[in-house]
Amino acid sequence: MTKLLPFVLLLLILGIKVDISFAQDSSLIFRTLDSARNLRGDTVKVNWLLEKGKTYGRYFDKRKTENPFFQEAVTLAQHLRIARTLFNVYNEIGIAKRNISEYILAADYHEKAIKYADETKEDHLRAIARNNTGVDYRRMEKPLKAFDYHFKALQLAEKVNDVRNICVAINSIGNINLSTGKYEDAISHFEKALQLERENNNDLGVAINLGNLGYAYQYLGKLDRAIDYYKKSLAVNTQLDNAMGKAICYNALGDAYKEKKDYTQALDALNKALEVEVGVDDKIHIAESYLNIGKCFSLMGKHEDARKYFQECIDLSQHWRFNYMLQEAYKALASDYKASGDFRRSLESADKSLVYKDSILDEKSALELAQMQAIYEVDRKDNQIKMLEHDKQLNELRTRRNVVYMLSLSGFLIMLAVGGFFYIRHRNLETKKQTLQLELRSLRAQMNPHFIFNSLSSIHRFIWSNNQEEASDYLTKFSRLMRMILDNTQYTFISLNKELESLRLYLDLEQLRCNNIFEYKITVSDDINEEEVMIPPMIIQPYVENAIWHGLVHKSGKGLLEIAVSLKDRTLTCLVTDNGIGRKKAMEIKEKKGQTHRSMGMKVTEGRIDLIRKINNTKEATVSITDLEDNEGRATGTMVTIVLPVEFIF
Incomplete structure (x- = not known):
């Protein structure tokens, strides 16, 4: 029985096109090659070159010249150094070389494809490369080496459930067993491949494995069973309208019938093969x-x-x-x-x-010699490309190194200049800050005599208008307040609870002094820990004092003063609200009394807030005053909003 049939079946299972159209006009081909320069993207160019290399492959094979599309693809892929692209290039060229029976060259290209497939770490590509290399060695009649590659391909394909490569590997191992006389093992592998091809609805794979089973049974001398498998393969190929497949099946049937000495059936099958082969180019x-x-x-x-x-x-x-x-x-x-x-x-x-x-x-000897020489030339060219790439990379590294040196030196000089600028700026800012701190201490120190003067005036009035017992009580609270104020004003920041405690003492004194004409209410948000939040001392008191003496004392009826404290991030908001006579009416009263001077406490506090804003370099330190009115536009009081940056103990 001829050995050619398994060879053609293998071509079919690997999906190799036997009929490839090729151009007759070489100038057209090279114009096509030149058009690659217009393509964008090097990877796109490589894929385009491979496709054109396959399309025009037979043109160059017939003239026994190297395929320029493939040569250009190799050069470009070597320049790119992308493992997947290099795998594609060497794999396709290997298949092209195998198609013209240059198996040594094919194996060399496919072994290079294995190297780059391994670099991608994609088991699918690694299986393809090993299956193709196995086929090359099987064509060179090196079954042990072929088996090793196909077995590794099978392991990789099974790892990622790559059914196509599993089928190729199993079928190829079956063919190796067939060629080495292990017919039972061959049948086992062909049956596994057949089952997989049926499960995946690959009719061509089904036809090939049915034919392979026929060969195995024919070698075993089981001619009737072999004929049955050939007929089944023929039926599938007929359904696929696969002329080459039908020709192979008819030739196999003819050979089997001839071996059975049924010459009539043999001649009938062989004549049918001739009828089908008219449509086959090979x-x-x-x-x-x-x-x-x-x-x-x-x-x-x-x-x-x-x-x-x-x-x-x-x-x-x-x-x-x-x-x-x-x-x-x-x-x-x-x-x-x-x-x-x-x-x-x-x-x-x-x-x-x-x-x-x-x-x-x-x-065969001449071809092997030519292939070995071609491998040498290919390797030499690859090495030249690698050397050129190496020299190019060295030059690029030198250029980069020089650029890095220049950039580093420039960066150092810039950093030195910037560092010097910021150092001088920081030193100036520190000097300015110290000056501002001294100013702030000076203003804070002015608060003490101002507040003491106002409080002593209140005691004086109180003593002259009240009995001595109440005056004594007032004086006791006043002394406590004085001690607290003297303690607090030593510090730039005090805890909120101390500030509020001194504020409550002050309000108690003012209530006594004004015969309880107003009530006060202090509320602090639940999310504030009064002992942790730090604010400047005596910052709220002037606005409270202003609300009492310019808003509430002139009001007919019970007055109400509300102080509400809230915190958001590192900003404290304090609302001082009174239901007094309002700023407009208070101004009229001041003018009637001939009082035109501005409150010393308010002036000093505004100066302190302005300095706090400058020291902290923030716009968050602000004071705004809102006149409250009813629906008819009558004044119902005043609301002062104090916004301050705060510090925390922890």
């Missing part, structure tokens, strides 16, 4: 059919008919230079002449068969 199948028909006629004793078909095979093979078919045809012709007793012609045919056998060996 003429070697026609030559094979002629050869098998001739063998059938020879076994039937119809020597003239046999020699006619042998001659058809020889003529076709000489035209297309199918040396292997010529060797087999002359060998069959020698057997036929010998069977008919024509020993002279038998010897002549045998000699011609040996000539072609020697020619095949010479061609």
Whole structure:
């Protein structure tokens, strides 16, 4: 049985196109190659070059010249140094070399593809590269090496459930077992592959594995079972309208029937193969059919008919230079002449068969030598590209190093200048801050005599208008307040609870002094810890004093003073609200009394807030006064909003 059928089946299972259109005009091809320069993106260019390399592959193969599209793709991919792109390039070129039987070169390219597939760490690509390399070594009749690659491919494909590569690996291992005489193992692998192809609805894969099972059973001598599998494969190929698949099946059936000595069925199948092969570009199948028909006629004793078909095979093979078919045809012709007793012609045919056998060996040796030389040239070119890339990278590194040195020096000088600027600025700011702090202390110190003067005036009035017992009580509270104020005003910041405590003492004194004409209410937000929040001392008291003496004392009826404290982030808001006579009426009263001077406490406090704003470099230290009115526009009091930056103990 011919060994050519499994070879073609393998081409089919790997998805290799046997019919590739190619351009006849070389100038058109090279114009197409030039158009790659207009493509954007190097990866896009590489993929485009590979596609065109496959399209025009047979044009260059026929002329035995290197494919410039592939050469350009390799150069560009080496420049890019992207592992996935390099894998694609070497994998495709390897397949192209295998298609023209340059298996040594194909294996070399596919082993490079393995290297770059491993760099991607994508098991799918790693399986593809190993399966292709396994096929190359199987064509070189190195089954052990081929098995090793296919087995590793199978492990990788199973790891990521890559069904396509699982099927390829199992089928290839089956073919290795078939070629090494392990027919039972081959059948086991073909059946596994067949089941997977059926589960994944891959009819072409089903047809191939059915045919492979036929070969295995034919080698075992189970011809009826082999014929059954060939027929099943034929049915699927017919359904697919796969001309090559049908030709292979008819030739296999013819060979099986011939082995059964059922020559009528054999000739019928082989003639059907010839009818189908008209639509197949690869003429070697026609030559094979002629050869098998001739063998059938020879076994039937119809020597003239046999020699006619042998001659058809020889003529076709000489035209297309199918040396292997010529060797087999002359060998069959020698057997036929010998069977008919024509020993002279038998010897002549045998000699011609040996000539072609020697020619095949010479061609094989020459091809291997050419491939080894090509591998050397490819490696040399790759090394040149790598050396150029290495030199380019070194130059780029030197340029980068010089740029880094210049940038570092410039950066250092800029940092030195900026650092010097900020140092001087910081020193000036510190000096300014110290000056402002001294001013603030001066203003804070002014608060003490101002407040003491007002309080003593109140005691004086109180003593003259009240009894001594109440005056004594007032004086006791006053002394406590004085001690607290003297303690508090030593510090830039005091806790909120101390400020509010002194404020309550002050309000108690003012209530006594004014005969309880007003009530006060102090509320603090629940989220404020009064002991942790720190504010400037005596900052609220002047506004409270102003509300009492300019708003509430002139009011008819009970007055109310409300102080509400809230905190947001690091900003304290204090609302001082009274239901007094309002600012407009208070101003009129002042003018009637001839009082035109501005409150010393208010003036000093505004100066303190302005300094706090400057020291903290913030706009958050503000005071705003709002006149409250009813629906008819009558004054209902005044609200002072004090916003201050605060500090925290922790």
